[in-house]
Amino acid sequence: MAHASQKNLEALADQETTxxxxxxxxxxxxxxxxxxxxxxxxxxxxxxxxxxxxPSWPLVRDYTHGLFGYSQRAAVLNEVEAARAARGELxxxxxxxxxxxxxxxxxxxxxxxxxxxxxxxxxxxxxxGTGATGRTxxxxxxxxxWLWGGTLEEIYQTIRVGARAGxxxxxxxxxxxxxxxxxxxxxxxxxxxxxxxxxxxxxxDPKLKLEDGQAIFxxxxxxxxxETGKGNKEMGAxxxxxxxxxxxxxxxxxxxxxxxGRKGVMPSWEGRLDPVTIKAxxxxxxxxxxxx
Amino acid sequence: MAEAxxxxxxxxxxxxRKRIHPQSVKGKxxxxxxxxxxxxxxIYYLLPFxxxxxxxxxxxxxxxxxLANGRFYFFFIELWPQEVYYIMGLLILAAFTLFxxxxxxxxxxxxxxxxxxxxxxxxxWVERVIEGDRRERIKLDAAPWTAKKIxxxxxxxxxxxxxxxxxxxxxxxxxxxxxxxVKALATGEAPLVAYLWIGILTxxxxxxxxxxxxxxxxxxCPWPRIQGALTDEHSLNISYRYDRGEPRGSVKKSAQLKAxxxxxxxxxxxxxxxxxxxxxxxxxxxxxxxxxxCGLCADACDAVMLKLGRPTGLIxxxxxxxxxxxxxxxxxxxxxxxxxxxxxxxxILGVGIAMLTALATRSFTGLSALHDRNPIYVTLxxxxxxxxxxxxxxxxxxIERRFTLEVDGLPGARVEAVGAxxxxxxKPILTVGxxxxxxxxxxxxxxxxxxxxxxxxxxxxxxxxxxxxxASVADLFKAP
Numbered sequence: 001m002a003h004a005s006q007k008n009l010e011a012l013a014d015q016e017t018t019x020x021x022x023x024x025x026x027x028x029x030x031x032x033x034x035x036x037x038x039x040x041x042x043x044x045x046x047x048x049x050x051x052x053x054x055p056s057w058p059l060v061r062d063y064t065h066g067l068f069g070y071s072q073r074a075a076v077l078n079e080v081e082a083a084r085a086a087r088g089e090l091x092x093x094x095x096x097x098x099x100x101x102x103x104x105x106x107x108x109x110x111x112x113x114x115x116x117x118x119x120x121x122x123x124x125x126x127x128x129g130t131g132a133t134g135r136t137x138x139x140x141x142x143x144x145x146w147l148w149g150g151t152l153e154e155i156y157q158t159i160r161v162g163a164r165a166g167x168x169x170x171x172x173x174x175x176x177x178x179x180x181x182x183x184x185x186x187x188x189x190x191x192x193x194x195x196x197x198x199x200x201x202x203x204x205d206p207k208l209k210l211e212d213g214q215a216i217f218x219x220x221x222x223x224x225x226x227e228t229g230k231g232n233k234e235m236g237a238x239x240x241x242x243x244x245x246x247x248x249x250x251x252x253x254x255x256x257x258x259x260x261g262r263k264g265v266m267p268s269w270e271g272r273l274d275p276v277t278i279k280a281x282x283x284x285x286x287x288x289x290x291x292x
Numbered sequence: 293m294a295e296a297x298x299x300x301x302x303x304x305x306x307x308x309r310k311r312i313h314p315q316s317v318k319g320k321x322x323x324x325x326x327x328x329x330x331x332x333x334x335i336y337y338l339l340p341f342x343x344x345x346x347x348x349x350x351x352x353x354x355x356x357x358x359l360a361n362g363r364f365y366f367f368f369i370e371l372w373p374q375e376v377y378y379i380m381g382l383l384i385l386a387a388f389t390l391f392x393x394x395x396x397x398x399x400x401x402x403x404x405x406x407x408x409x410x411x412x413x414x415x416x417w418v419e420r421v422i423e424g425d426r427r428e429r430i431k432l433d434a435a436p437w438t439a440k441k442i443x444x445x446x447x448x449x450x451x452x453x454x455x456x457x458x459x460x461x462x463x464x465x466x467x468x469x470x471x472x473x474v475k476a477l478a479t480g481e482a483p484l485v486a487y488l489w490i491g492i493l494t495x496x497x498x499x500x501x502x503x504x505x506x507x508x509x510x511x512x513c514p515w516p517r518i519q520g521a522l523t524d525e526h527s528l529n530i531s532y533r534y535d536r537g538e539p540r541g542s543v544k545k546s547a548q549l550k551a552x553x554x555x556x557x558x559x560x561x562x563x564x565x566x567x568x569x570x571x572x573x574x575x576x577x578x579x580x581x582x583x584x585x586c587g588l589c590a591d592a593c594d595a596v597m598l599k600l601g602r603p604t605g606l607i608x609x610x611x612x613x614x615x616x617x618x619x620x621x622x623x624x625x626x627x628x629x630x631x632x633x634x635x636x637x638x639x640i641l642g643v644g645i646a647m648l649t650a651l652a653t654r655s656f657t658g659l660s661a662l663h664d665r666n667p668i669y670v671t672l673x674x675x676x677x678x679x680x681x682x683x684x685x686x687x688x689x690x691i692e693r694r695f696t697l698e699v700d701g702l703p704g705a706r707v708e709a710v711g712a713x714x715x716x717x718x719k720p721i722l723t724v725g726x727x728x729x730x731x732x733x734x735x736x737x738x739x740x741x742x743x744x745x746x747x748x749x750x751x752x753x754x755x756x757x758x759x760x761x762x763a764s765v766a767d768l769f770k771a772p
Binding site (some may be wrong): 133 | 663665672675723
């Protein structure tokens, strides 16, 4: 077939070349298809128009805003506003209805639970966990033990003002550092810890006399935790007779708590979240199972 | 040098379509085809307007595919998306029915019932009314473009497009309330998707029935390829009875042959069967892939035979076996009942009975459960264990229903539902709207002080307060 390809070359010999030549190798002039070139020009024109109407060039402190004044941030805010408007009457009802009413109205409850769940994931889950089960030092919101009360109103209040937070009405109290501050000696702490754990059947040292521990408890602890150790929700003092231990129920953990004291902080959410979201959060947390 | 002088031959992998101009015929099969055409098209165009009252909460359209709400309505049947197996069953039934048809009497579907055949027939009719019959059409296509030709072609395409538009228009009516949508379409207020689908179906109808026609059957449809596996020598097919027809020849020639005492067939080689064929084949070449067995060649042949005073049925429904038997001088036998057809019939009956049973015993109440994953369980202040679940209740009836919820398998357990305001005998009452589902969070409290296994099987049960209908679902109660 050698002669055939030779023939092909001859046929092409009078075709236009680009004029470039390397060692006898020439390049045919095969221009881009017209339509392709016109598309390229069109995109160039398009890009210039784009610069004019949309934000495009960075400046030293600012950027060119463009004729349309478009901004992605504003677009998001518009969408949020539209979503809020789309809730319409139901959204307004959620804002105005008392907490108890929300709980009893199936439609409002659904909206509040959906909003509350989303807000919980964004704001609360970092400490209380995605399942609201908490961890050592961070209360489990699924169970029925509440430091500051488990009614809808009380939960709402706690979220609003926080505990030991900067808010003026914040939940305020303190578990004193009985050991570190020299109020109780090491043996006394051991005795009272043994007594406290005995209230829920967990006494760890049979050699220690429960009466001794009880006496220390009555003098130092009963003021907040009550004569019987049932706690006091007014003061955020936990029930010491039940199965739930925020800082752990081992003898070492309980003694550490008595020695060093505890003052966990829950931030106040008023001002950070709007009142409707706080409401929705209260309804959601209340619905998790421990609500009273 | 011989090589260089040889004209270059190009081969193309594309077989250009040879335009077919079928001749109009009158006869038995043509009449049947017209009847089926009007009945099926009538059903297709009018069915969406048929009303079927279902109550205040449901659409009153007899046949409706409600995609937005995920419901399929067919007269007294209402299906939910999870019951798509009924559609599967219907498709299986349809397949077996096609198999059975094919085993007994060939491509009945293709020849009479297939939308491709019906619409092509309709388009051909329009073509014939405007441009004339076969001979005129061939002449017109070959003629130069004159005002008359342009007018005829324009009228034909306009009519075709109108029919195609109505086809698409009727299609979308199956997906929304028909009278409302018609009004919206007329005033230009229908949703964009409706116009889009009308456009798509207008285009496909116009192209498939106007231009592609038999090409769809030959190249696009899988049926001719699998037909060979479904037919046998006892299947009735539109056949040329070559035992009677051959040797073919003109009336004069066959008379001469007969005078000489030589055999002469009934086929006069008039090519009327070929002219009438919408697939453009010669039936006398035997059973072919392109043949949709519409019977128009039989009608054409019968007309010729009647004119010649010969018996009709030279082309007719017959079996391969019988043609061969006649050639051997044996009487024909018809074996409709044979292993193949019986098997298909039994399968149709089986699937049909299974579907009817499923439909008759279909439950209108449903329950499903999802155990909380985080936390798996919660320890309460008194040391007891609580588990959380998300239940979904299904109410397939067109009325609001109230159910009590109970849990079995864990003695002493208590069940609570978030948001339930009423209870009966300690069982929460849950309300589900008409034809809806309801999701509800449920808490199960284990008995206090009891030793629990890490995993105890339990059963949730809902009971309709009014009718006593129940539904239940199994799950587990987890403990440390």
